[in-house]
Amino acid sequence: MTEATTRRPDSGNLDLRGDALRVLDHNELFGLQEYVEQHAAKREMEAAPSDEEVGQTLAWSQGWEYRERNFAREALVINPLKACQPLGAVLAALGFAGTLPYVHGSQGCVAYFRSHLSRHFKEPVPAVSSSMTEDAAVFGGQANLIEGIENARALYKPEMIAISTTCMAEVIGDDVKMFLGSAEEAGALPVGFPAPYANTPSFVGSHLTGYDSMLFSILSLLTQDASPEPTVGPRPRINVLPGFDPYVGNVREIRRLLGQLGVE
Numbered sequence: 001m002t003e004a005t006t007r008r009p010d011s012g013n014l015d016l017r018g019d020a021l022r023v024l025d026h027n028e029l030f031g032l033q034e035y036v037e038q039h040a041a042k043r044e045m046e047a048a049p050s051d052e053e054v055g056q057t058l059a060w061s062q063g064w065e066y067r068e069r070n071f072a073r074e075a076l077v078i079n080p081l082k083a084c085q086p087l088g089a090v091l092a093a094l095g096f097a098g099t100l101p102y103v104h105g106s107q108g109c110v111a112y113f114r115s116h117l118s119r120h121f122k123e124p125v126p127a128v129s130s131s132m133t134e135d136a137a138v139f140g141g142q143a144n145l146i147e148g149i150e151n152a153r154a155l156y157k158p159e160m161i162a163i164s165t166t167c168m169a170e171v172i173g174d175d176v177k178m179f180l181g182s183a184e185e186a187g188a189l190p191v192g193f194p195a196p197y198a199n200t201p202s203f204v205g206s207h208l209t210g211y212d213s214m215l216f217s218i219l220s221l222l223t224q225d226a227s228p229e230p231t232v233g234p235r236p237r238i239n240v241l242p243g244f245d246p247y248v249g250n251v252r253e254i255r256r257l258l259g260q261l262g263v264e
């Protein structure tokens with residue numbers, strides 16, 4: 001069968017060929033004819049510079065004049081783009097199989113994380129929140145956290161729940177560790193269920209520190225019973241921790257480079 005006869009016009013990023021439903025990632029998706037045409041139309045509507053102008057600017061940016069202008073700068077800001085900590089914590093949690101990112105705090109923050117990551121990766125991004133509102137802001141979010149964990153486990157059946165916090169929970173001083181103990185007592189969280197947590201208020205740090213804090217918390221939990229002596233199994237593996245790097249092309253490149261070193 002040809003693609004023309006099997007792809008519905010409204011099929012979006014779903015490849016409906018064959019029996020399996022396959023979600024295309026953005027590398028393949030944006031190579032499709034409809035997206036190529038959309039991109040061309042967008043460039044026309046925005047009166048984008050011609051290829052020639054782009055080439056001229058590129059050549060100028062590689063020349064001496066551009067270099068001297070950069071060296072003449074007196075003020076420099078490194079990493080000016082700063083998003084909030086739980087966004088990084090959610091991304092770190094998504095890297096572990098069967099893990100549900102759970103954000104203790106207000107719902108709107110989590111809607112922002114989900115939409116931000118979904119728009120970037122062009123894939124659905126699971127993340128839940130304890131939906132704290134005015135009453136929780138006054139009386140504390142313990143009841144929200146316990147009920148939220150119970151619901152999340154019943155609905156999504158995760159193997160691990162990775163909990164981060166928003167500004168709201170941190171401003172009122174919610175004690176997540178204590179709340180998790182209460183959740184165990186209430187039967188909402190089985191004793192010993194993996195539930196790493198990281199405090200991620202966004203009035204300090206950024207998405208980078210949020211990612212690191214959650215990663216540290218998860219790895220601390222997963223390795224708490226590990227022997228301090230390193231052991232090498234029959235199929236040695238290397239874990240690559242790229243940090244907050246949302247560009248899947250970089251991961252592919254790391255894999256390619258490791259492949260050249262003979263690492264599977």
Ligand code: SF4
Pocket residue numbers: 084085086108109112165166167168202203
């Ligand atoms: S309130 Fe805080 S956690 Fe929520 S989106 Fe804003 S900065 Fe991020």
